[in-house]
Amino acid sequence: MISVKLIIIGLIQALVVLLVAPLFSGFSRQMRAKMHNRRGPGVMQNYRDLAKLMKRQEVVPEQAGWFFHNAPYITMASTLLVLMIIPIITTQSPFGWVGDLILVVYLYTLTRFVISISGLESGSTFSGIGSRRELLVSVLIEPVILLVLFVMALLAGSTNLGVISTKIATGQIPYYTSVLLGMLAFAFASYVEMGKLPFDLGEAEQELQEGPLTEYSGRALALMKWGIYVKQVSLVALFFAVFLPFGSMTSILTGVPFLSSIIFSIVIFLLKVLLAYFVVALLENAMARLRFIKTSVITWAAFGAAILSFVFYLANV
Amino acid sequence: MDAIQLLLLSLLFFGIGALLSLLFNGNSRYTRLIPGMMGTIASGIGLGSAFLSAFSTPSPLDLPAALPFGHFTMQMDFLSTLLVGMISFLGLAANLYSISYIEHFSDRNLGVLGFLTNLFIAMMLLVVTVANAFYFLVFWELMTLTTYFLITFKNKRTEANRAGYVYMLMAHAGGALIMLSFFILFITTGSFEFVDFRNAQLNSIVKNSVFLLAFFGFGAKAGIVPLHIWMPSSYSEAPSHVTALMASVMKKTAIYGILRICVDIIGPSVLWWGLLVLFFGALSAIIGVLFAMADQDIKRILAYSSVENVGIILLGIGIGMLGLASRQPLMALLGFIAALYHSLNHSLYKGLLFLGAGSVDYRLRTRNLNEMGGLAKMMPWTAWTFMVGALALSAIPPLNGFVSEWFTYQAFLTVFNSQVFTIRVVLPLCAALLALTGALAIMVAVKVYGSTFTGPTRSENASQASEVPGSMISGMFLLALGCVGLGLGAPFIVSFLSQVVFTVFHVTGFTVSGSVWVYPGDSVNNMLSTPFVAILLMSLLVVPLILVAVYGGNKAGRRVVKDPWACGYGYSSKMSISAGNFDHSVATTFKGIYLLRSMIQRPFLSIANWSRRVRDQITRMEPVLEGILKKPITKAIDFLGQKIQLFQMGDVRVYCLYIILTLAILLVVVFQIG
Numbered sequence: 001m002i003s004v005k006l007i008i009i010g011l012i013q014a015l016v017v018l019l020v021a022p023l024f025s026g027f028s029r030q031m032r033a034k035m036h037n038r039r040g041p042g043v044m045q046n047y048r049d050l051a052k053l054m055k056r057q058e059v060v061p062e063q064a065g066w067f068f069h070n071a072p073y074i075t076m077a078s079t080l081l082v083l084m085i086i087p088i089i090t091t092q093s094p095f096g097w098v099g100d101l102i103l104v105v106y107l108y109t110l111t112r113f114v115i116s117i118s119g120l121e122s123g124s125t126f127s128g129i130g131s132r133r134e135l136l137v138s139v140l141i142e143p144v145i146l147l148v149l150f151v152m153a154l155l156a157g158s159t160n161l162g163v164i165s166t167k168i169a170t171g172q173i174p175y176y177t178s179v180l181l182g183m184l185a186f187a188f189a190s191y192v193e194m195g196k197l198p199f200d201l202g203e204a205e206q207e208l209q210e211g212p213l214t215e216y217s218g219r220a221l222a223l224m225k226w227g228i229y230v231k232q233v234s235l236v237a238l239f240f241a242v243f244l245p246f247g248s249m250t251s252i253l254t255g256v257p258f259l260s261s262i263i264f265s266i267v268i269f270l271l272k273v274l275l276a277y278f279v280v281a282l283l284e285n286a287m288a289r290l291r292f293i294k295t296s297v298i299t300w301a302a303f304g305a306a307i308l309s310f311v312f313y314l315a316n317v
Numbered sequence: 318m319d320a321i322q323l324l325l326l327s328l329l330f331f332g333i334g335a336l337l338s339l340l341f342n343g344n345s346r347y348t349r350l351i352p353g354m355m356g357t358i359a360s361g362i363g364l365g366s367a368f369l370s371a372f373s374t375p376s377p378l379d380l381p382a383a384l385p386f387g388h389f390t391m392q393m394d395f396l397s398t399l400l401v402g403m404i405s406f407l408g409l410a411a412n413l414y415s416i417s418y419i420e421h422f423s424d425r426n427l428g429v430l431g432f433l434t435n436l437f438i439a440m441m442l443l444v445v446t447v448a449n450a451f452y453f454l455v456f457w458e459l460m461t462l463t464t465y466f467l468i469t470f471k472n473k474r475t476e477a478n479r480a481g482y483v484y485m486l487m488a489h490a491g492g493a494l495i496m497l498s499f500f501i502l503f504i505t506t507g508s509f510e511f512v513d514f515r516n517a518q519l520n521s522i523v524k525n526s527v528f529l530l531a532f533f534g535f536g537a538k539a540g541i542v543p544l545h546i547w548m549p550s551s552y553s554e555a556p557s558h559v560t561a562l563m564a565s566v567m568k569k570t571a572i573y574g575i576l577r578i579c580v581d582i583i584g585p586s587v588l589w590w591g592l593l594v595l596f597f598g599a600l601s602a603i604i605g606v607l608f609a610m611a612d613q614d615i616k617r618i619l620a621y622s623s624v625e626n627v628g629i630i631l632l633g634i635g636i637g638m639l640g641l642a643s644r645q646p647l648m649a650l651l652g653f654i655a656a657l658y659h660s661l662n663h664s665l666y667k668g669l670l671f672l673g674a675g676s677v678d679y680r681l682r683t684r685n686l687n688e689m690g691g692l693a694k695m696m697p698w699t700a701w702t703f704m705v706g707a708l709a710l711s712a713i714p715p716l717n718g719f720v721s722e723w724f725t726y727q728a729f730l731t732v733f734n735s736q737v738f739t740i741r742v743v744l745p746l747c748a749a750l751l752a753l754t755g756a757l758a759i760m761v762a763v764k765v766y767g768s769t770f771t772g773p774t775r776s777e778n779a780s781q782a783s784e785v786p787g788s789m790i791s792g793m794f795l796l797a798l799g800c801v802g803l804g805l806g807a808p809f810i811v812s813f814l815s816q817v818v819f820t821v822f823h824v825t826g827f828t829v830s831g832s833v834w835v836y837p838g839d840s841v842n843n844m845l846s847t848p849f850v851a852i853l854l855m856s857l858l859v860v861p862l863i864l865v866a867v868y869g870g871n872k873a874g875r876r877v878v879k880d881p882w883a884c885g886y887g888y889s890s891k892m893s894i895s896a897g898n899f900d901h902s903v904a905t906t907f908k909g910i911y912l913l914r915s916m917i918q919r920p921f922l923s924i925a926n927w928s929r930r931v932r933d934q935i936t937r938m939e940p941v942l943e944g945i946l947k948k949p950i951t952k953a954i955d956f957l958g959q960k961i962q963l964f965q966m967g968d969v970r971v972y973c974l975y976i977i978l979t980l981a982i983l984l985v986v987v988f989q990i991g
Contacts, residue, residue, distance in 0.1 A: 054868035120767035128894025146752035219870035
C-alpha cells in the first residue's frame, strides 16, 4: 500500500505541476495573442506577473474575514493533494492510500467552497456574482463528472484512480463505446471546469472583474491565480489519468532505472498537457461568449453524453 | 449496573427534571437553570448507558404481568445503542444550550418549556429501546404530543398554531399507518412483542402491507417528500434547541422505525421494496435541496435540507434492502453502513446548524437571511461552529459528512457485481442524482453561511449583534467537536456500525475498516483515510507559505480599506449579493422542478383545509345536538365527575406529579427485579 517510492513520486508530481502550471497558462495566453494577430507577452509572462504580485502590498476590504484571508492557501493545499492522488508519472495512484476518485472530486469541492465564500465575504458585487456563477457551473457539471467516473469505476471494479488507470493502460478495459463517450463528456466537463470560453467565468476580466478574485490583491491574488493554474493542469492530468494513461510507467517495481523512467514519464506527461492546452486554446478562441443563463442548455449535452456512456456500459459495448 | 438500568436512571432524571421545572415555575432564575441542568445530567447518564451497551449488550428487560397489553419489554441491541447514544449526545448539547437560550422566551411559561423538553427526550429514548409494539405506539404518540406543544409554544403567533396543526395532522396520519401495520402483525401473530413478530412466518400479503404501512407511516415523521410539508413551518416555529432535537434525532427515530420494522422484523425479501425506498430517497434528496435553495428563512432552509438528508439516508437503506433481497451481502453492508453513518452525521451537523440559527435569532430577532450579514466579526464562536456544520453539510473532506457520502457512493458501486438488470440501471443513475444533490447542497451551505456571517451587515440589529452566552457556545462547540471527531475517527465509527449491521441485519463476511483506513469490503483496491487527509491538507498549507516567503511577499504588508471596489462609485451594503439574488440563477435553471412544489403541496393543504372546515361545521352543529343527545349524558358525566374530583385539583402540575409518581413507582419495581 504505502511505499516510499510512491510517496516520492507523489511529491514529485505535485512539485512539477506546481512549477510548470504558470507556463502552460502562459502558453495558452501567448497562443491567444497569436490567434488575435498580436505579438503577445511571451510564455514566461505569468511567472513575471506572479513574482511582481507577490511583492505588492495587499489591499483588503474591511469586511474580509477568515475565509477571504485563507482561501488562497486552502485552494493551493487541496489542489496539491489532488495532484498527489492522481496517477501522473505511474499508472498507480501515488497517494492512493489516502483516498480515491471520490475524494478527488470532493477536494475540488473544498476549493470551490472556500473560493465562493471568500467572494461573498469581500462584500463586492462582482465577487458575489462570481461566486454564484462558480457554484452554478459546478451544479451543472458535477453530475456529469461523477457519472462518467462512476462508469469507469464500474468497468474497473474500483474507485481507486490507479486501478482504473492501470486497467486502461494495460488494455484490461478496452476502449468500449461507453469509454469513448465518457471521455467525450469528461473532456467537455473539464473544459468547463477550467473556466474557458464560452463558459468563461474565472477569467472574465472584462465582464465580471475576474469573479470571486475581484477584491484580491498582492500575494493573496498571486497565490489564488497560481492555485487556479495548478487546478487547470490537474483537471487535464485527471483526464489523461483516467482515459489516456499512455507514457506513464505501468509499474515502478520493474528493473528500469527509477530516476530515468520518472524523467521520461514527466516529459511525456508535459507533452500531453501541452497538446491538451493547444486544443483547448484553439477551441476557446474559436468561440464567442455565451450568455451565462444559457450555460445549462449546453451542459445538458454533456450530461446526455454521460448518460449514453452509461447506457452503452449496460449494453456492454 | 448494566446499560438498561443506567438508561432507566437517565429516564428517572429526565422525569425529575420535568417535575422540578414545573415546581420552580414561578422563580425565573431557577426555571432557567433547572430544566437545562437536569436534562444535561440525564443525557450524560444516557450517553454512559450507550457506551456501556456498546461494549457489552445488556440482557433485555422484561416486566411481566405488571401492566396490561403484554409485557413491558426493553432491549438495547446495537441499533438501539446507536440511537440512544445519538439522542443522549444531542440532548446533552441542546440542554446545555437551552440554559441561556430560553431567556429568549422569558415572556412565556418557561417551566412548561422545560417540562416538555425533558419529557420529549425521555420519550425518544423509550421509543428506540422498547421492544413491544403497544408501548412503542404509546411512547411514539407521547413524543408527537410533546413536540406539538413545543411547536405551538410561542402560541401568540398564529403561524405557530398553523404549523402545529399541520404537524398534528401529518403526525397522526403517520401514526395511524404505523398502528395499522402493528395491528396486522398482532392479528397474524397474536402478540405485541417484537420478538414474536420476528420469529413469525408471515405470508407475502402481510409482509407487503406491513412494509408499505410502516414505510409511509414512519416516512411522514422522517419527512420523505410528499409527506414533508409539515416540516419547514414547524421547524421554524419551535424554539431552536427543540428544533435541533426534532431535526436531528426525532427524525432518526423514524429512520429507526423503518430499519426496525421493514428490515429487522419483516426482512426485505423482494426487490421492489428496496426500489421504492430508493425512489423516495432520491426524490426527497433532490426536491429537498432545491426547495432549500429557494428559501430565505434560515430555519426553513435547514428544514428543507433535512428533507434532503433523509433522502440520502433512505438511498443508503434502499441499497441495503436491495442487497438483502438480491443476496449480495457486501451491497447490503455498505448500504446500511452508509445510512447509519449518515444518520449519525446528520444528527450532529443539523443539530449544530439549528443551534447556530437559534443563536443568530437570539441576537437578531429575525430568521430572514437578508437581514443578517457580517456576523462572523461580532459572533466569532457562533460563526466558527456554524462553519464546521456548513462544511460537514457540504460533505467537505475530512469532515464526517464526506465519509458517509463516500460510503453511499461505494454502496452504489457494488452494483458491478450485480446480475439484476433493474439494480444495474437504477443505482448508477441514483449516484448521478446524489452528485447533483451534493453540488446543490454546497450552494445551500455557501448561501446560508455566506449571507449570515460574511459580507456587509444588512440590518440595524445585525450591526449591533454580540456573541451569545457561554452555555450556548458550549452546546454548539460540543457538536462541532463531534463533527470533526466523527470525520477523523471514521475507522473506529465504521467498525462499530459494521457490528450493528452484522448483529441486527445478519450480514457477515466483510471487514470495512482497519487502523486508520476505511474500505468497501477489501483493502486491496480502494480505501480512504480521513486522518491522513487532514494531516496532508494541514502540512500542504506550508507550500503556499514557502512560496510567499521565497518571493519576499511577507514584507509587503497589508492595508485595510473601508469598502470593496464599486467601479469608482460610493459603496453601499445593498450592492452585495444577498440570499435573495443568490439563488436566482438556480431558480431559472430548474424552473420546472419548482413548479412541482405547488403541485405536491396543494392536495395536502386542501386536506388540511377540508378537515378544518369539517371541524368548523361540527362546532356549528353542536348547539342543535345539545338538546337531544348531550344533556342526559352531561348529567351523568357531571355526577361521575363530582366523585372523581377528589383526585382532580385542576392544576396541570398535579397531574404531572401523578405521571411522575407512576414512573417512579415503576422504576422502583424495576430495580427491585433487576
